[in-house]
Amino acid sequence: MKTLLPKARAHYKKKRYKEAMAIAKKVLSLDKNNDEALFYVAHGLYYARQFKKSLQFWKRLKSICPIEPGLHLNMGACYDDLGNKRLAIQNYKRELALNPASVTALHNLGDIYFFAHKYKLATNYLERCHSLKSLPEDCIGKLAHSYFKTGQSEKEQSLYEDFLQTNPNDTWALNNLGSHLMGQGEYHRALLRLKKAARIDSSDKVVAKNIRKAERELKKILSLPA
Numbered sequence: 130m131k132t133l134l135p136k137a138r139a140h141y142k143k144k145r146y147k148e149a150m151a152i153a154k155k156v157l158s159l160d161k162n163n164d165e166a167l168f169y170v171a172h173g174l175y176y177a178r179q180f181k182k183s184l185q186f187w188k189r190l191k192s193i194c195p196i197e198p199g200l201h202l203n204m205g206a207c208y209d210d211l212g213n214k215r216l217a218i219q220n221y222k223r224e225l226a227l228n229p230a231s232v233t234a235l236h237n238l239g240d241i242y243f244f245a246h247k248y249k250l251a252t253n254y255l256e257r258c259h260s261l262k263s264l265p266e267d268c269i270g271k272l273a274h275s276y277f278k279t280g281q282s283e284k285e286q287s288l289y290e291d292f293l294q295t296n297p298n299d300t301w302a303l304n305n306l307g308s309h310l311m312g313q314g315e316y317h318r319a320l321l322r323l324k325k326a327a328r329i330d331s332s333d334k335v336v337a338k339n340i341r342k343a344e345r346e347l348k349k350i351l352s353l354p355a
Contacts, residue, residue: 133152133153133155133156134152134153134156134163134165134166136152137149137150137152137153137156137165137166137169138165138169140152141169141172146169146172146173146176146177147173147176147177149169149172149173150169150170150172150173150174150177151173152169153165153166153167153168153169153170153173154166154170157170162189162193164190164193164194164197167186167189167190167193168190168197170186171183171186171187171190171203172203174186175203175206175207178210180207180210180211181207181211183203183207184204184207184208184211187200187203187204187207188204191204196227198228199224200224201220201221201223201224201227201234202220202221202224202231202233202234204220205217205218205219205220205221205223205224205234205237206237208220209237209241214241214245217237217241218238218241221234221237221238221241222234222238225238230261232258232261232263232264235254235255235257235258235261235263236254236255236258236263236264236265236268238250238254239251239252239253239254239255239258239268239271239272239275240268240271242254243255243271243274243275248274248275248278248279249275249279251271251272251275252272252275252276252279252281255268255271255272255275256272259272259288266292266296269288269292269302270301272288273285273288273289273305276288282309282312282313285309286306286309286310286313289302289305289306289309290306293306298329300326300329300330300333300336303322303323303325303326303329303336304322304323304326304333304335304336304339306319306322307319307320307321307322307323307326307336307339307343308339310322311339311342311343311346316343316344316346316347316350317347319339319343320340320343320344320347323336323339323340323343324340327340
């Protein structure tokens with residue numbers, strides 16, 4: 130067994146989870162309560178999408194090492210993929226109680242609440258994740274939409290502007306910022322963003338529609354008597 134665990138560990142570090150799991154199972158046949166081997170098997174089963182079996186091994190590990198780092202996060206992920214959102218939320222929150230900076234737990238909770246249309250709760254977790262500079266770019270839209278749904282227009286605008294600092298040619302952000310500025314009655318500023326988006330992608334029909342709307346509203350304002 131002394132030689133088996135180092136081999137499993139080496140495979141795990143190289144993300145060869147199937148190989149690590151196979152060796153770890155041999156370890157468990159000799160020592161059923163070996164915490165490291167339980168981890169590799171649970172992890173390997175999760176990546177093989179055998180979520181129920183993976184959960185069984187995480188529970189075994191929990192009975193031996195209840196404060197194992199990432200334990201509740203991994204259990205939450207299993208419940209999440211099995212469709213049990215209640216227990217997924219419960220475990221993600223337990224993970225945060227032990228590790229408040231767990232970006233994966235924050236993101237996953239935000240995701241669950243977002244798709245449940247509970248935007249205030251989604252905002253809380255997605256915003257915390259974003260503050261740690263760890264919110265994936267493809268999830269920025271979820272935070273922006275949550276700000277919109279909860280009436281936090283200043284935060285929504287700041288989010289677009291911050292995103293454009295590092296992604297200046299992103300048509301999605303340019304269009305959304307333009308649309309947001311139109312909602313604030315700032316048509317000149319909106320057109321600057323929208324026309325830039327159109328130059329980047331002239332085939333974007335949503336951008337073209339927003340440009341026409343902004344120009345129409347601006348024309349109305351300019352035609353008003355002084």
